[in-house]
Amino acid sequence: MTGPGPDAQGRPWVVLVGPPGSGKSTIGTLLARRLGLGFADTDAAIVERIGTPIAEMFVQQGEPAFRALEREVVAEQLHAGHGVLALGGGSVLAAETRALLAGHRVVALEVDLADGMRRTGMSAARPLLAGVNPRATFRALLAERAPLYAEVATVQVSTVRRSPNQVVAAVLAAFDLGPDTLPEASPDAADPYDRPTPRQDSTLPTPGFGAPQGGDGAERAEAR
Secondary structure, X not given: OOOOOOOOOOOOOEEEEOOOOOOHHHHHHHHHHXXXXXXXXXXXXXXXXXXXXXXXXXXXXXXXXXXXXXXXXXXXXXXXXXXXXXXXXXXXXXXXXXXXXXXXOEEEEEOOHHHHHHHHOOOOOOHHHOOOOHHHHHHHHHHHHHHHHHHHOOEEEEOOOOOHHHHHHHHHHHOOOOOOOOOOOOOOOOOHHHOOOXXXXXXXXXXXXXXXXXXXXXXOOOOO
16 A cells, blocks of 8 residues: 555545545544645535535525536546545535546545534534434435445444544554554543544534534534
8 A cells, every 4th residue: 555645646645425424524634634644625625616605505506506516626626636635425426426436545434313413513504404304304314325435435434422533543543554442532531632422412512523613623514
């Protein structure tokens, strides 16, 4: 296996995929930092291009227009020289994108219904989860996309009740770049990235995964 870093064709060392709430941006940022690589997020690239939140594009132009742009941006970013690249949650719906991912090292981050809902906080910035029954919508989304994530994955890593640092350690171990033993995690840890998903009876968090929303460690609210 080649060392961590983009290859001669500008392909990222690893691509992260997964549903909303799986922590793609959080884990991607931490993983890139651990490996000394650059990190990019296709949702962020889309927002930079259109100059508005993705949710606004959904409302004004509709999902088909967004998906067409998403396919274009993903194809570009897969050869843009990033070390670690996170794709939007729905990017795997496109057969063209799944075909492009066949030549890449892909980590599919897994999340269950409870953790996914708690981490997203059912943010209104996630247009596909903004209906009258977000729990049922999210359950259907997970069921629809799970086989697609599995199809493109080199490895699948669970994020359920794990801290971000534990997930990063699991990803590194999957590629023989770290020990198999996961670091300790506690809801009271001083480092927010050592905090697992809150208990089922706790208050819903601000959308994010183990860290405050905003900055370079938060799951982007636009991700769908």
